[in-house]
Amino acid sequence: MAKSVSSAPVQTGSIPPQGVASRHAAPERWDKPFSADMQEVDVDLLLAHPLFVATDPRRFPASIPLRGILKNDARVRRFQRGEIIVRQGDYGHSAFVILDGAVRVLLKEPTAEQLGHRRQVRPSVWGSLARWWRRPRFAEQAGNRGAAAELELTRDGEARIFLQDVPGVLAPDRTALLGTGEMFGEIAALGRTPRTATIVADQETQMLEIRWQGLREIRKYSPEWKQQIDRLYRERSLRRHLAETALFWNLSDEVLGRIADATRFETFGEFDWHHAYHRGREAGERERLEQEPLMAREGDYPNGLLLVRSGFARVSRRYNHGERAESYLGKGEAFGLGELISGWQGQFRPLRHSLRALGYVDTLFIPTAVLEEHVFPRLTPAQLATLTQGLAPEPAAPPAAPEANSFLEFIVAQRFMNGRAAMLIDLDRCTRCDDCVRACAATHDNNPRFIRQGPESDGVMVAGACMHCVDPVCMIGCPTGAIHREGLDGQVDINPDTCIGCSVCAQSCPYGTIQMVALHDAAGLPVVTEETGAPIRRATKCDLCIDQPSGPACVSACPHDALVRADLRSSENLNRWLHQ
Amino acid sequence: MKALTRRRWLLSLTTALLALALTAAWWLAGNALRPADLYTGWLLLGLLLGLAFFNARKKLPFLPLLAASTWLQIHLYAGWLACVVFALHAGLRPPGGRLELVLWLAFLIAALSGIFGLWLSRWLPPRLARSGESLVYERIPRLRHGVEAEVLALVRQAEKETQSTTLADFYLRVLAGYFARRPPLLAPLAGDDARHHRVITELAALRRFLNPRESVLADQLGELLEAKRNLDAQWAGQRLLKLWLFVHIPLTYGLLVLVGAHVWLVLHYAHRL
Numbered sequence: 001m002a003k004s005v006s007s008a009p010v011q012t013g014s015i016p017p018q019g020v021a022s023r024h025a026a027p028e029r030w031d032k033p034f035s036a037d038m039q040e041v042d043v044d045l046l047l048a049h050p051l052f053v054a055t056d057p058r059r060f061p062a063s064i065p066l067r068g069i070l071k072n073d074a075r076v077r078r079f080q081r082g083e084i085i086v087r088q089g090d091y092g093h094s095a096f097v098i099l100d101g102a103v104r105v106l107l108k109e110p111t112a113e114q115l116g117h118r119r120q121v122r123p124s125v126w127g128s129l130a131r132w133w134r135r136p137r138f139a140e141q142a143g144n145r146g147a148a149a150e151l152e153l154t155r156d157g158e159a160r161i162f163l164q165d166v167p168g169v170l171a172p173d174r175t176a177l178l179g180t181g182e183m184f185g186e187i188a189a190l191g192r193t194p195r196t197a198t199i200v201a202d203q204e205t206q207m208l209e210i211r212w213q214g215l216r217e218i219r220k221y222s223p224e225w226k227q228q229i230d231r232l233y234r235e236r237s238l239r240r241h242l243a244e245t246a247l248f249w250n251l252s253d254e255v256l257g258r259i260a261d262a263t264r265f266e267t268f269g270e271f272d273w274h275h276a277y278h279r280g281r282e283a284g285e286r287e288r289l290e291q292e293p294l295m296a297r298e299g300d301y302p303n304g305l306l307l308v309r310s311g312f313a314r315v316s317r318r319y320n321h322g323e324r325a326e327s328y329l330g331k332g333e334a335f336g337l338g339e340l341i342s343g344w345q346g347q348f349r350p351l352r353h354s355l356r357a358l359g360y361v362d363t364l365f366i367p368t369a370v371l372e373e374h375v376f377p378r379l380t381p382a383q384l385a386t387l388t389q390g391l392a393p394e395p396a397a398p399p400a401a402p403e404a405n406s407f408l409e410f411i412v413a414q415r416f417m418n419g420r421a422a423m424l425i426d427l428d429r430c431t432r433c434d435d436c437v438r439a440c441a442a443t444h445d446n447n448p449r450f451i452r453q454g455p456e457s458d459g460v461m462v463a464g465a466c467m468h469c470v471d472p473v474c475m476i477g478c479p480t481g482a483i484h485r486e487g488l489d490g491q492v493d494i495n496p497d498t499c500i501g502c503s504v505c506a507q508s509c510p511y512g513t514i515q516m517v518a519l520h521d522a523a524g525l526p527v528v529t530e531e532t533g534a535p536i537r538r539a540t541k542c543d544l545c546i547d548q549p550s551g552p553a554c555v556s557a558c559p560h561d562a563l564v565r566a567d568l569r570s571s572e573n574l575n576r577w578l579h580q
Numbered sequence: 581m582k583a584l585t586r587r588r589w590l591l592s593l594t595t596a597l598l599a600l601a602l603t604a605a606w607w608l609a610g611n612a613l614r615p616a617d618l619y620t621g622w623l624l625l626g627l628l629l630g631l632a633f634f635n636a637r638k639k640l641p642f643l644p645l646l647a648a649s650t651w652l653q654i655h656l657y658a659g660w661l662a663c664v665v666f667a668l669h670a671g672l673r674p675p676g677g678r679l680e681l682v683l684w685l686a687f688l689i690a691a692l693s694g695i696f697g698l699w700l701s702r703w704l705p706p707r708l709a710r711s712g713e714s715l716v717y718e719r720i721p722r723l724r725h726g727v728e729a730e731v732l733a734l735v736r737q738a739e740k741e742t743q744s745t746t747l748a749d750f751y752l753r754v755l756a757g758y759f760a761r762r763p764p765l766l767a768p769l770a771g772d773d774a775r776h777h778r779v780i781t782e783l784a785a786l787r788r789f790l791n792p793r794e795s796v797l798a799d800q801l802g803e804l805l806e807a808k809r810n811l812d813a814q815w816a817g818q819r820l821l822k823l824w825l826f827v828h829i830p831l832t833y834g835l836l837v838l839v840g841a842h843v844w845l846v847l848h849y850a851h852r853l
Contacts, residue, residue: 128642427709431701432717432818435648439641453716459709550644557641559652560701561584580583 030068034094034211035075043070046208051097051181060221073214079103079201086185088198089485091475094211095186101205104175105184106198128549132442138524139447140517140540177202186229187237189215190267190362193310194485196237216267234260241364245307245332247375255374264365268293268357269311277359277415277510288413289316289323292356295335295363299350301343302336304367311361311471314412315353324405325412326353330470330569338388340368344376345384358415359471407578410457411568415510419467420490421544421565423450423554424577427459429562439557440542447517449542450554460578465554466513466542468492470569474505474514483539491544501537514541587653595657599664606668620669621846625839627662631655632832656698663691683842686835693828700824704768708817712810717818724811728759731804738797746789747797754782759808763816765823776809 046052047067057066076099079085085103086092178184178199188195189212210218219226238260242248248256269292296306298318308329315335316323329335335355342349379387411417432452440448450465472492475483482499485492494505506514518535519527527536544565545552552565564577602623609616634655637645645651666687675684708714715723731751738747758779783802790798 125643132640132642427714428706430714431705431821432708432714433821434717435638438638442639443642451716453714453719456709456714459706461714548642550642553641556644556647557638559638559648561649 030072033072034209034214038071038075040071042076043067046070046074046076049099051099051208054224055218055222059223060217064217064221066218066221069210069214069217073217074208074210077207077209079205079207081201081203083201085199085201085207086188086195086197087481088196089194090478090481091472092185092188092195093476094209095183095189095215096199097183097208097210098178098180099206099208100180101207102177102179102202103184103199103205103207104177104202106175106200125549135442136445136522138520138522139441140445140538141520141522175200183228183232186215186232190219190229230265233265234263238263238364241309245334247334247337250378251374259366259370259374262367262370264367266306266363266365267361268295268313268363269360286322289356292358294354294356295361296351296353296355298352298354301348301350302339302368304365305337305340305371306335306355307364307366308333308335309362309364312358312415312417313361314356314358316356317353323354325409326405327408328358328412328417329355330417340371341376341379341384342388343368344372345388358412358417407458407460410455414455414462416462416467417568418469418471419462419566419568420470421552422467422568423463423465423542424564424566424574425452425461425463426562426564426578427456427461429560430461430558431560431562433559435557435559436554436563439553443545443548443553444540444543447540449515449540450513458578464511464513466492466509466544467511467568468542468544474509476508477504479504486546491546492541493543493546494539494541496538499538501539503537503539505539509541514539516540591653591657595660599661602661602665603668617669620665621843624662624665624669625843627658627665628832628836628839631658631662632836635829635832659691659694666691679838679841679845683835683838686831686838690828690831690835693824693831697824697828700821704817704821707768708814711813711817712806713814715811715814717815717822720811720815720818724808724815727804727807727811731755731759731801731808734797734801734804738794742791742794744789744791744794746786747794747801750783750786754779763812765816765820768813768817768820773809773813776805776812779805 047057047070052066052070055066060066060069079101085096088106184197184199185195187193189210215229219229239253239256242256242259242263243251248259251259292314295313296302298316308331310331313329313335314325315327315329316325335353336351339349339351376384416422434452437448437450437452440450450463452461452463454461454463456462468491472483472485475485475492478484479502480498480500482495482497483492483505484495501516503516506516516537517540518537521527528534529536545554550556555563555565561580566574566577568574602620606616606620609619634651637651638648670680670684670687674681735747735751735755739745758775761775780802783798783805787795787798
């Protein structure tokens with residue numbers, strides 16, 4: 001797109017006098033409370049509840065009082081028996097505490113249909129042909145679309161999903177019971193990870209739901225809550241996470257337990273990083289870098305290992321007056337290991353790189369002493385040599401020019417390393433024939449699910465197609481769970497039957513790849529609501545042709561090998577394609 | 581060796597060997613008094629139908645009929661082979677009959693347009709990529725209109741703020757015509773940037789008449805001129821990349837109709853004979 005360069009010139013007297021200016025209240029943290037229904041009396045009841053009796057309100061700063069948190073960052077919800085509270089795999093932004101009643105954690109996951117998900121089955125060739133034959137004449141035709149049986153909308157528009165076959169699924173031998181006072185959902189809320197289990201109301205249950213911002217503050221200022229949340233995390237998730245980390249393989253449960261006890265939880269960056277990302281896109285690279293929270297500084301001596309639990313971090317080195325990205329770390333990757341081992345071997349070295357949070361990063365900090373006692377002695381000489389490789393002082397050869405890493409810099413600056421299936425177009429090969437766009441339209445209701453335009457670097461364009469992100473912020477806040485991750489290959493898909501067109505996902509997507517489209521009837525007329533006459537819309541995006549027998553139509557339709565869906569977490573495949 | 585280069589060598593070698601084998605077979609069949617032209621004719625018909633199916637495959641993206649890139653490779657090398665078979669079948673000189681002459685010319689133009697398209701699709705995209713931001717063809721007229729409106733607003737602003745008509749005069753004398761002009765059809769082949777550079781040079785020559793405020797606006801004008809240059813380059817390049825297909829594809833369908841007539845005539849008279 002042509003860049004607009006006609007920025008308004010600064011003119012003397014261009015700022016209107018105060019009497020003329022429109023007045024708005026300065027934006028404040030609690031301008032948008034979690035629920036408009038929370039009243040002072042509800043807060044009083046909560047403060048008198050055993051959950052909060054031990055919480056000292058005086059520990060909270062005057063600007064963020066406990067009362068304010070409960071009023072603005074929490075809400076009280078009632079669930080009926082069989083109602084799904086959270087679903088495994090969904091992305092949530094809140095934790096739940098049972099005020100009264102009981103819930104069941106499903107130990108055996110029900111079918112996708114029982115949870116209100118759509119089961120994806122790749123059709124046969126004849127099935128595809130039949131669907132093409134029956135294709136609608138108009139784009140985005142409503143057809144037989146309607147709310148799924150398990151979806152109910154309340155009077156205030158809140159979506160509630162009920163489990164199908166409640167007695168069968170909630171059988172005691174297939175579930176675990178949680179009662180009054182117990183908490184769940186805190187891992188997903190604070191760690192930005194998918195829900196690890198599906199939880200269903202076992203009876204009429206009253207719950208306190210706290211959104212992540214409030215939970216973070218309560219954990220910060222209340223030692224009792226911090227202790228409880230950290231204990232839950234250690235019990236439910238940390239050991240498993242450590243056991244899955246390559247460095248800690250083959251350690252006994254006892255040793256893992258000691259490491260887990262010594263581990264500290266640290267978070268960097270804004271949870272709603274996509275808002276900062278939108279702001280940062282306008283800024284230059286230097287300002288953007290300055291906005292990235294520093295997690296570890298080049299030249300400092302490390303006192304522990306940083307393990308990325310979720311999110312991404314930029315690994316960079318100073319280059320004259322700037323910093324250049326050398327790589328990025330994602331979930332499960334460690335920072336500072338080589339320097340720590342070198343120090344253990346008697347050669348203390350400072351960190352060779354800085355580490356900066358790209359968006360929201362959740363880390364585990366494991367102190368050096370624990371590693372030196374339990375982990376390093378178990379490593380073989382070959383492993384130690386590999387891990388400390390490249391730590392020796394560099395020869396006097398000039399460093400590589402920053403241009404050499406320009407594509408990596410581009411990926412990091414645009415936060416594209418989040419993409420598991422980014423659409424990359426080699427502009428040196430692309431003839432702009434739009435066969436990819438036509439193929440997409442032909443396989444998706446006559447409406448292409450992407451735009452062949454986007455940021456470019458080194459002759460490669462990252463087109464405006466859903467990247468099926470590692471950290472799909474679009475899934476946070478979907479009221480019906482219509483946008484979800486498919487279990488098989490991890491595609492992020494939207495169930496058209498449960499999408500209510502609220503556009504939360506479209507607004508959250510940092511890359512603008514979700515489009516809200518108006519639905520049409522068989523005659524091509526717009527479909528509107530009975531009450532207001534407003535057009536009914538639904539969210540659409542690339543689904544990686546999950547229901548096509550030949551895979552992504554855009555890739556197979558490109559005659560020039562110019563288009564690929566690339567996992568940007570791994571630079572190996574990317575480099576192979578770039579230099580094919 | 582890079583993967584795509586290796587593929588190109590491999591397929592080229594295979595096609596050349598096939599062409600040699602076919603030529604040898606044609607020669608041997610001729611010497612053995614077999615109907616070699618009939619064999620090459622049927623082979624050519626098969627190749628033409630196969631080549632034409634590439635376009636049909638594009639209309640059926642939901643069917644797993646091999647990737648379009650595989651089809652293009654088949655299309656390219658089968659196309660080269662078809663040229664060899666055509667030369668064996670029809671000879672290198674124009675035939676005598678009217679229908680045969682039209683058929684001969686139609687094949688020749690379809691083949692040449694294909695070769696031109698192949699060259700264009702390899703030569704032009706890197707130049708478009710280096711020209712500037714890649715744009716969606718259908719959006720370019722709207723973007724161009726936006727740039728034109730911005731230029732006009734900028735010139736008016738300069739006149740209003742600085743009480744000077746230097747930029748306004750320049751607009752009337754040079755810019756209005758420059759922005760109204762659309763690049764000619766073959767502009768991408770000619771590297772048609774000369775006019776743009778002339779306008780930029782003329783704008784630079786005006787600098788001595790501009791006050792500081794006008795200079796700032798002239799800088800913005802320069803950026804809009806650069807935007808217009810890229811819009812023209814993208815538009816003209818993409819137009820050419822699309823237009824050659826408007827020759828190649830209809831001609832192919834026309835050729836198939838003529839081939840049908842040719843086959844009918846051949847079989848008809850062969851039967852009578």
